[in-house]
Amino acid sequence: MTKPLLSIKDLSCHFAKFCAVDKISFELMPGECFALLGASGCGKTTALRAIAGLETPSGGSIHHRDQTFFDAKTNLLANLRNTGFIFQDYAIFPHLSIQENITFGIKDKSEKKNILERMLTLLGLEEHAKKMPHQVSGGQLQRVAIARTLAIKPSLVLMDEPFSNLDATLARRLRNEIRGIFKAEGISSILVTHNQEEAFDFADRLAVMEKGQILQIGTPEELYQQPHTSQIASFFGHCQIISGKAQGHTATTSIGEILLQKNISGKCEILLRPENLRIDLSDESSSIIKDIRFLGARKELTIQVPDTQIFANVSSRTQIKIGDKVKITPIEACPAF
């Protein structure tokens, strides 16, 4: 079995009495792209800084392969952790040229020329090598920051909101390029972000954080399809909840019987994702179309059901009009809490 590259166990960080990171645990596999996702202030940057050695944890442990980064007895210096860090503000030295920035951390001077050439090619920076930082764009500066990080051959790269200063199209392109490079080079990475789409796009697995704690870890698909709580569901896509009474794998609700992912009993909340709903015209139903938005490939319907309003998607070819009565049937079993 492959051993994890990084093992984090019960990691905590305090600022005086305030607990910013509260006993988080996760493992990172070699070559894995991982993300810490959560709202501002949930502790993701502090966790990342603790892994890098820039913040001293108050408890727990961090192991990197057979090396201890941190535990009750050890606190390895940041520069001995073979870890690259990419910040939101690039942290480029303004007085050094692009190529000097890229080669800054390379210890073996005989390797400098080869690594520089490789990095310039890998990140498409060949024509900018001799320029100064103020002579290139924000996207190019971020590439320089990435090249400088990769030049020291880290086994792990930590990134704190590295794309948030770039426009959406450039951010997506750079994100995909970086992911491609990490995968090709076998580099493990942790991306800190508050942007769900970014986390889904980049990460093989991600951890959802709130108030210093990890609420759930999983692949993007697992977190979207099988969130453990309605709070986690609300991080991802459209989250609409109806109440029901469950018995086993079925719940009775205002729109009829609904199949549930898990076996529960009693009062429950059921998550209905718009794309998981089949909509059929039905005169006997008490669910009524209130609004229709044409969005090209699909139409988004607003449906009034007895206890709330629900959004559902249908193909834009579906013939349907405001006031129609419809039956709503989940296509697959629904998460319930």
Ligand SMILES: Nc1ncnc2c1ncn2[C@@H]1O[C@H](COP(=O)(O)OP(=O)(O)OP(=O)(O)O)[C@@H](O)[C@H]1O
């Ligand atoms: N040096 C510090 N001293 C005191 N409190 C701090 C310090 N650094 C962070 N905090 C607090 O710890 C909590 C977590 O901060 P952190 O920066 O890790 O959150 P975050 O999830 O990365 O947020 P953001 O996305 O806004 O950067 C916040 O409440 C913050 O105010």
